[in-house]
Amino acid sequence: MTITAAEVLVSSPGRNFVTVRITTSAGVTGLGDATVNGRELAVVSYLRDHLVPLLIGRDAHAIEDTWQYLYRGAYWRRGPITMAAIAAVDTALWDIKAKLAGMPLYQLLGGRSRRGCLAYGHASGADLPELFDSVRAHLGQGYRAIRIQTGIPGLSSVYGVASSSNAHVGDAAGATSRYDHEPARRSAVPVEEEWDTRAYLRHAPRVFEAVRNEFGPELPLLHDAHHRLTPIQAARLGKELEPYDLFWLEDVTPAENTAMLRRVREHTTTPLAIGEVFNTIWDYRELFEEQLIDYVRSPVTHAGGITALRRIFDYAAVYQIKSGVHGPTDVSPVGLAAALHLGIAIPNFGIQEYMKHSAATDEVFRPAYRFADGLLDPGEEPGLGVDYDDEAGAAHPYEPAYLPVNRLKLDGSMHDW
Ligand code: GCO
Ligand code: MG
Numbered sequence: 001m002t003i004t005a006a007e008v009l010v011s012s013p014g015r016n017f018v019t020v021r022i023t024t025s026a027g028v029t030g031l032g033d034a035t036v037n038g039r040e041l042a043v044v045s046y047l048r049d050h051l052v053p054l055l056i057g058r059d060a061h062a063i064e065d066t067w068q069y070l071y072r073g074a075y076w077r078r079g080p081i082t083m084a085a086i087a088a089v090d091t092a093l094w095d096i097k098a099k100l101a102g103m104p105l106y107q108l109l110g111g112r113s114r115r116g117c118l119a120y121g122h123a124s125g126a127d128l129p130e131l132f133d134s135v136r137a138h139l140g141q142g143y144r145a146i147r148i149q150t151g152i153p154g155l156s157s158v159y160g161v162a163s164s165s166n167a168h169v170g171d172a173a174g175a176t177s178r179y180d181h182e183p184a185r186r187s188a189v190p191v192e193e194e195w196d197t198r199a200y201l202r203h204a205p206r207v208f209e210a211v212r213n214e215f216g217p218e219l220p221l222l223h224d225a226h227h228r229l230t231p232i233q234a235a236r237l238g239k240e241l242e243p244y245d246l247f248w249l250e251d252v253t254p255a256e257n258t259a260m261l262r263r264v265r266e267h268t269t270t271p272l273a274i275g276e277v278f279n280t281i282w283d284y285r286e287l288f289e290e291q292l293i294d295y296v297r298s299p300v301t302h303a304g305g306i307t308a309l310r311r312i313f314d315y316a317a318v319y320q321i322k323s324g325v326h327g328p329t330d331v332s333p334v335g336l337a338a339a340l341h342l343g344i345a346i347p348n349f350g351i352q353e354y355m356k357h358s359a360a361t362d363e364v365f366r367p368a369y370r371f372a373d374g375l376l377d378p379g380e381e382p383g384l385g386v387d388y389d390d391e392a393g394a395a396h397p398y399e400p401a402y403l404p405v406n407r408l409k410l411d412g413s414m415h416d417w
Helices: 040-055 063-073 080-101 128-141 197-215 231-244 260-267 281-289 305-317 333-345 359-365 390-394
Strands: 003-011 017-024 029-033 117-125 146-150 192-195 221-224 248-250 272-274 322-325 351-353 370-372 375-377 405-408
Touching (some): 003 040, 003 390, 017 040, 017 080, 029 080, 040 063, 063 080, 117 333, 146 197, 197 221, 197 231, 231 260, 305 333, 322 333, 333 351, 333 359, 333 375, 359 390
Parallel strands (some): 146 221, 192 405, 221 248, 248 272
Antiparallel strands (some): 003 017, 117 375, 370 375
């Protein structure tokens, strides 16, 4: 069975998604997600101009060999664009293999290890009353773990916090949500936001204290510092959050220098998660071997596909490190479905981020996965259980959209975010 076609589909039902669809001589098709938020067309070109011509005529069953061919063969290895392109091809080939087997993909990955994948949602608010409303709304939808982000006194807006002008919460079916547009805004240039680390460090522990007082000790709470702190600031935050028993503290320092987490780890027992911007197993080596983190954030989409992420999770398991896959709305339903098939099968599943895609997105992708009682389930459809609707997809053409950039309030310097 050979690959006879590979198409790169771009659709923008509220945000831009890049999808690969591979067709085989047996007539079976498979899907993969190649979305890199804010740099989408670079992956489109990488795929269309450089990978698709190499795929035609290859054995569609030879997933590992194709992965090695695309990774080693590139010579210019790694990086988000290359790895997202390889991920999409890899995922599509797994989808095809599982469809041919007549099984949901997780069966090929070892079968079901749990009833469902524990999901966490994003509660946010400009202030505490708004935040509490958002937490209550999430609890009402069935979430059993919640990420907490809030506005910071003195800053006009903070990334990851929905503005009150569109502050409504999506329904359980995944209709329009205040969070749908959070990770990128449609504009020709990025929006600029302002930042003040000292104000943040003063405010964050008070927020968690208030949330614990309001919602009690049981609810797992998460927080994303979005790469904005120095190691010593991160150490202070982790230490000050210890009384509030976080499930994890995410991306406390910029991702380039992973050795910085040693300093953080020396000072705090707050569990640490990192890796949404990593793209290979090599990025984790030091973190795993020195046991500097507790959760792996890489999604299938940005870490080279199911073949590569499964290997990362196996490596993590040696050190009792668990999965905590990135699942914002800029990972497409194809990428989320792939994460769920992997998550339901691996022994060291931790948690899955779940923001819910818009109704328009679900009309394009028609995912079979379901969210109920705080758990996500990949479903029993053969393959990934995602069915791309060409007509719905074509109704949403690409529009430039960018993540914001972050400048210090003090003097306008560019800052990490
Ligand atoms: C998260 C993230 C997102 C990212 C976004 C970038 O933990 O969900 O940090 O909000 O910023 O996915 O494209
Ligand atoms: Mg994050």
